[in-house]
Amino acid sequence: VQLVESGGGLVQAGGSLRLSCAVSGSIFNIMGWYRQAPGKQRELVGIITSDGTINYAAFVKGRFTVSRDNAKNTVYLQMNSLKPEDTAIYYCYSKDYGLKPEYWGQGTQVTVPS
Numbered sequence: 001v002q003l004v005e006s007g008g009g010l011v012q013a014g015g016s017l018r019l020s021c022a023v024s025g026s027i028f029n030i031m032g033w034y035r036q037a038p039g040k041q042r043e044l045v046g047i048i049t050s051d052g053t054i055n056y057a058a059f060v061k062g063r064f065t066v067s068r069d070n071a072k073n074t075v076y077l078q079m080n081s082l083k084p085e086d087t088a089i090y091y092c093y094s095k096d097y098g099l100k101p102e103y104w105g106q107g108t109q110v111t112v113p114s
Contacts, residue, residue, distance in 0.1 A: 001025035001103050003092045008108030011082055015112075019077040021092030021105055028094040028103070031068050031075040035088035035110075042091065045077065084114035 007019040023031065032047030046056040046066035054066055065078040075092060092105035 001094070003094060003103055003105035005090070005092045005105040005108040008090060008110045010111045010113070013083055013112055013114070015082050016078070016080045017082065017110060019079070019090055019092075019108060019110075021075045023073045023075070023092075023094055023103075026094075027070075027073055029097050030093075030095045032066055032093050033075070033077045034091045034093055035086075036091070036107075037085075037088040040088075045090070047093065048075065079110070082110075082112045084112045086110060087112050 002024045003021055005019060005021045007017060009017065011017050029050045030047055033045040034042050035045050036042040044057045046054060046060060046064060048054045048066045048068050063079065063081045066075065068075045088110060089107040090110050091107045094103045
């Protein structure tokens with residue numbers, strides 16, 4: 001199983017970025033995104049299930065959108081109105097329901113200068 005992220009970078013406050021994560025090797029019920037800022041624990045951003053149910057972290061507040069293309073086995077994270085506190089490494093995540101292994105991408109850096 002491989003998860004390959006793309007789309008990170010540096011963006012000014014108020015700007016937008018779209019992250020993509022292509023999953024190969026398997027199809028998972030749960031796909032989504034976590035992030036880890038310097039000195040902080042990894043935290044949920046948003047996840048989407050195969051039937052389209054989405055859960056977001058409270059801090060998203062309508063600024064981010066998680067989506068998936070099942071035909072391409074790819075999950076996306078559209079981030080709008082970015083803030084300096086969104087600066088973090090963003091990790092793609094995949095898992096099946098139940099007691100199954102979790103899979104992570106290598107991470108992609110998102111930087112929003114203050």
